[in-house]
Amino acid sequence: MDSYKITNLKPILLKTNRIFRIILKISFWCLPLVWLSACQQDACDQWKDYNEVSVEIPVEHLEDELGKLESWEEVVLFLGANRVMADYFLDANQYPNDTILAKRLYGLMRNPHIDTLFTEVGEYFEQFDQENLTELESAYRVIKHHYPDVVMPRIQTIITGQYNDLYVSDSLIVLGLDFFMGLNAKYPPNDVPMYIVKRYMKESVAPIVLSFVSNEFNYIDTQHGTLLADMINVGKSYYFVSTTLPCKPDSLIIGYTDEEMNLVEQNQEVIWASFIQNEVLYETDHAIKNKFVGEAPNVYEIDEKCPGRVGAWIGWQIVRKYMENNSDVSLQQLMRETDAHKIFQQSGYKPRNL
Numbered sequence: 001m002d003s004y005k006i007t008n009l010k011p012i013l014l015k016t017n018r019i020f021r022i023i024l025k026i027s028f029w030c031l032p033l034v035w036l037s038a039c040q041q042d043a044c045d046q047w048k049d050y051n052e053v054s055v056e057i058p059v060e061h062l063e064d065e066l067g068k069l070e071s072w073e074e075v076v077l078f079l080g081a082n083r084v085m086a087d088y089f090l091d092a093n094q095y096p097n098d099t100i101l102a103k104r105l106y107g108l109m110r111n112p113h114i115d116t117l118f119t120e121v122g123e124y125f126e127q128f129d130q131e132n133l134t135e136l137e138s139a140y141r142v143i144k145h146h147y148p149d150v151v152m153p154r155i156q157t158i159i160t161g162q163y164n165d166l167y168v169s170d171s172l173i174v175l176g177l178d179f180f181m182g183l184n185a186k187y188p189p190n191d192v193p194m195y196i197v198k199r200y201m202k203e204s205v206a207p208i209v210l211s212f213v214s215n216e217f218n219y220i221d222t223q224h225g226t227l228l229a230d231m232i233n234v235g236k237s238y239y240f241v242s243t244t245l246p247c248k249p250d251s252l253i254i255g256y257t258d259e260e261m262n263l264v265e266q267n268q269e270v271i272w273a274s275f276i277q278n279e280v281l282y283e284t285d286h287a288i289k290n291k292f293v294g295e296a297p298n299v300y301e302i303d304e305k306c307p308g309r310v311g312a313w314i315g316w317q318i319v320r321k322y323m324e325n326n327s328d329v330s331l332q333q334l335m336r337e338t339d340a341h342k343i344f345q346q347s348g349y350k351p352r353n354l
Contacts, residue, residue, distance in 0.1 A: 003129070006042075026255070026257065027185060028036075041149050043084070043264065044246055044247040046246040049072040050141040050145050050288075051141070051144050053142075053144050055137050055140045055141045055144060055152060056099045056137070056152065057133065057136060057137050057140065057152055057153065057154070057155055058154050058155070059128075059129060059133055059154075059155040059156070059157070060154065060155070060156045060157070060320060061128075061156075061157050062078075062082060062085060062156050062157060063121075063122075063158055063159040063177065064077060064156045065078065066159075067104075067109065067118060067157070069106070069109070072099070072103045072105075072106040073102070075102035075103075075105055075106045076098050076099060076102040078100060078102075079092055079098045079101065080098065080247040082156070084167060084169075084172060084174060085156060085158055085167075085174050086098070086101075088093060088164060088167045088174065089158055089160050089164045089167070089174065089176055090105065090160060090162060091162075093335060104347075108161070109283055110241050110245055114161055116186075117159065117161055117178060118159055118183070120185065120186060121159050121177050121178050121181060124177075124181055124184060124202060125157075125177050125180075127300060128157065128202075130263045132202060132206060133155065133203045134168070135205075135206040135245070136155070136205075136209065136210075138205050138245075139206060139210055139245050140152060140224040140244075142243060142244040143213075143244055144226065146330065146331045146332050147217065148334065150298070151170055151171055153169070153170065153171050153172055153173050154171065154172050155172075155173045155174075155175065156172070156173070156174045156175070157174075157175045157177050158174060158175070158176055158177065159176070159178045160176060161175050161178060164176045165179040165180065165200065165208075166179075166181060166208065166209065166212065166285060168209065168212035168213060168215075170216055173204065173209060173213075175209070176201070180200045180201065180202060180204070180205055180352075181200070181201070181202075182197050182198060182199065182200030182201045182204075183197060183198050183200075183201075183202060184335045193295075193297070193299040195308065196295065197246075198257070199255035204252050204255070206245055206248070207245060207248055207252050207253045207256075208257075209240055210240070210241045210244055210245060211238070211253075213243050213319055213336075214236075214237040214240040215237070217240065217332075217335045218236050218237055218240065218335050219335060219336045219337070219338045220233040220234070220236075220338065221233055221338050221339060221341075222250070222338070222341035223338070223339075224340060224341060225284045226281065226282075226283065226284055226289075226340075226341075227281055227282070227283045227289045227292060227293070227311060228278055228281040228282060228315075228340060228341065228344060229340040230289055230293050230311070230312075230315075230341035231311045231312060231314055231315030231318070231338060231340075232292060232315045232318055232319060232344060233290070233315070234309075234312040234315050234316070235291060235312065235314075235315030235316040235318055235319040235320075236315075236319055236334060236337075238254060238313075238315075238316040238324065239290065239319045239320060239334065240321075240331070240335060241253050242316075243331055249261075254309070254313055254316070255313070256307055256313075257307075263306070263307065264303060264306070264307065264310060264331060267306075268314075268317065268351040269351045269352060271306065271310060271314065272314060272351050273300060274301075274302050275292075275311075275314070280292070289311075292309075292310060292311030293311040293315075294307055294308075294309070294310045295308060296308035296309070299311075299319055317349065317351070318343065318344055318347050319334070319343060319347070321347040321349045322334075322343045322346055322347035322349075323350060324345075325346065325347060325348055326346060326349070
């Protein structure tokens with residue numbers, strides 16, 4: 001496994017007459033794989049605590065139903081019966097009526113290229129019910145333990161060739177399986193940046209779904225409007241996902257490659273130093289905040305190899321430290337806490353790379 005170090009942080013200009021310069025050197029060694037495997041197994045064992053929680057999530061594979069329709073009239077009925085999928089994944093609400101879309105879709109389904117796509121996606125997600133659905137049901141056992149009144153959603157899958165990824169509500173989850181092929185697809189979506197596309201794979205279905213599900217439970221800090229508040233708001237979401245999916249590595253939860261994950265973990269101190277010395281934690285300017293928590297391939301203000309959204313990752317580590325130091329706080333209490341600055345102050349977060 002390759003190692004990375006951030007040795008020179010470039011000067012960055014965030015406000016007039018405010019220039020930050022820092023030169024730090026740190027060395028690190030990769031953690032032994034045996035130790036990592038043991039930690040992963042310990043995390044997975046947490047799921048056994050919830051085996052008695054009864055959960056069953058119904059799944060409908062709409063792509064199978066769509067492929068069997070024999071006329072555009074049947075497609076009209078199909079669209080009417082699956083309104084959310086039709087509007088969100090096929091832009092049905094952009095058409096004067098469903099008949100126009102149905103005729104277009106019926107013709108498209110007879111195209112040999114679509115047939116190839118269906119075969120490709122079907123083979124990739126051949127074990128969806130055994131793997132992805134089982135994983136989501138295990139996650140919902142954890143959720144139901146903490147939130148007994150939670151409603152179990154229905155899951156629908158679809159293949160459209162339109163490359164829409166996901167719809168999530170408290171009662172319905174719709175997955176665009178063709179988008180979740182990511183770089184495994186013969187023709188990945190060409191209007192989505194590759195640094196985003198590469199996050200999508202069958203192993204990331206549950207983490208991505210649960211990150212959206214967490215919004216239902218995450219009471220965010222709206223009073224401060226600072227970068228720190230934004231970091232912790234997202235950090236709570238990642239903590240929720242990691243709690244409900246204890247077997248998932250952090251890289252799949254946040255959508256980093258193994259190399260990116262290795263970089264941020266082993267350079268955590270120098271990354272944190274850049275936030276402190278540049279005095280950006282209490283920044284309220286949206287453009288500046290977005291540099292650290294928004295979508296981007298890298299945070300060049302820290303280092304050319306520093307992955308995007310690193311502020312969100314730091315927020316996650318702050319939340320983890322807060323929960324470690326406050327063992328009496330439940331997941332539900334954490335998610336209802338709206339004072340992000342309180343979480344930070346009581347976390348005692350101060351990374352030290354060894």
